[in-house]
Amino acid sequence: MSTTTTLPAWQLPDRDLTTRLLTTQRQQNVAYAAQLETIRELESRGALPEGYTSTSAYLATILHVTLREARSRLAQATGTLPLTWKALSAGEITAQHAAVIAEFLAAAPRWLTPEDYTVAEDTLVTLAAQANPSIVRRAATRLKIYWDSDPADAPGSPDLDHGLDPDSVPGSDSGSRPEEAARPRREFRWQWTQGGRFRFSGNVDHETGTLIEQLLVPLAAPDPAITPGTPDPRTPAERHGDAIAAIVDLAARTPDLPAKAGERAVATVTVDLETLRGTAKTLVTEDESVLTAADLRRILCDAKVYPAVLGTEGQVLDLGRSTRTATNAQRRALAIRDRGCTFPGCDRSPKWTTPHHIVHWAHGGPTDLDNLASCCERHHRLLHHSGWKIVIREGAVHWIPPSILDPERKPLRNTAHNPPPTPLRTATMSTPPPPRQGS
Structure with missing residues (x-):
């Protein structure tokens, strides 16, 4: 028997902790599938002890669930x-995934063909x-909308009401003076700390605050689990910080950004080519800020920083090649x-998202579509500072996980953006979906 299953957690090396998490989650998924199989057999036999009027009531009592x-x-x-059952039995999806899929398909339109049902x-x-169950639920909701159903009836539509009464929030603008409608009072204070952190505070009017909240809520949602049982480790405050970074990143890339001295806001870093290609600890920008070489390589994917790359004799080899950044047409x-x-x-x-060079430009990677992949700010950073890799196969981007997550490092393709499957419905079709009983 493996030591990862026999030793107490405190005795395991760091890598084996992750292995145990993945193994136990898969075991939990398989055990849940076995329980569902038992429930199905119990229901089919009608084998309820005396005193119970329904299988649901019996399960609630003996399993201590609602x-x-x-x-x-x-x-x-x-x-x-059948497909959900197969994936669950193999440990590939969780009980929450199965519940979301079952809830959605139980409400599928009656005109769906069996083929439509299977494809969905x-x-x-x-x-x-x-992906995590919330992403699957959102995909199911999009599919239901595509089926011309009422999106308000979609299962699990999130209610984002935080229960905050604007009139009860200190400093709210519910009692603003009339002149503030024309010129809302907004304040923003910031400073650099000795540790190189950018600290800020302030407040804005209700309308602007609502807009900020609408941006933050979806962007600060927990990341999808890389594998079942590995939830987002960030605290709510950290997720909101990452959301602010994503909003600033988007604003910095807008073509309408004001120019300074005829040029969009940039910084220049002086670095020799070998340092950029290597693993130097730190680099210094023109304003004496400090960056690591890894951070510089990540930022250079979208040219927020221009490198002044020097040769061995100090000559400028490259000052922000224009070909390094993706064109509007490429985007x-x-x-x-x-x-x-x-x-x-x-x-x-x-x-x-921003375009990421799969083979970095400093290593000769061209700014061509077959060397670019779209990444959001969060996963762009993950790519540059973890063991994940990207490859393009048959015109599609695949991510290769680090060996700690998958020893076989099987390439994964994102399906969260896939369009809903096209129904086979015709004007006269009235074929019902598959029967809902048995499997």
Whole structure:
């Protein structure tokens, strides 16, 4: 028996902690599938002890779950979900994934053909293997809208009401003076700390605050689990900080950004070519800020910093080659090809992404479509500072996980942006979906 399953967690090396997390989550998924199989057999036999009027009531009692949860498990166990069942039994998706898919397909339109039903299930199961249940639910909602259903009835539509009454929030603008409607009072204070951190505070009017909140809520959502059982480790404050960074990153790339001295805001870093290619600890910008070589290589993907690359004799070899950055036409082509961030399970749209050079330009990588991939700010940083790699196969971007997550390092393709499957409905079609009982 492996030491990762016999030793207590505190005795395991760091790498084996991750291995145990992945193994136990897969075991949990398989065990849940086995429980559903037992529930289905119990229901089919009608083998309830005396005193219980329904299988759901019996399950709620003996499993110590709510009646709602018991009904959900019964629906999953008795529904026609062969692909979901297969993935769950293999440990590839979680109980939450199965619940989302079962809930959605139970409400599928009656005019769907059996083929439509199977394609829809396959679409969601494929996404579930790489994304968290909330991403799968959003994909299901998009599919339901595509089926001409009422989106308000989509299962699990999120209610983003935080329960905050604007009139009860200190400093709110509910009692603003009339003149403030024409010139809202907004304040922003900032300073650099001795440790090189940018600290800020302030407040804005209600309208601007609402707009900021609408940007922050989706951007600060937890990242999809890289694998089942590995939730986003960031705190809410850290997620909101990353969301602010993504908003600033987007604003910095807009063509309408004001110019300074005829040029968009940039910084210049003086660095020799070998240092840029190597693993130097730190580099200094023109304003004496400090960057690591790894950070510089990541930032250079979208030319927020211009490198003044020097040869051995100090001559300027490159001062921000224009060919390093993707053209507007290439960005539009990437938006069409990638549909957004290419990290498995990420559903950020194209406007929140930047082109990443798969082979870095400093290593001779061209700024061509077959050497570019769309990444959101969060996953762009992950790519440059982790063991993830990118390859393009048959015109599609695939991410290769580090060996600690997958020893076989199988390439993964993001399916979160895939369009809904086209129904086979015709004007006269009235074929019902597959029966909901048995499998």
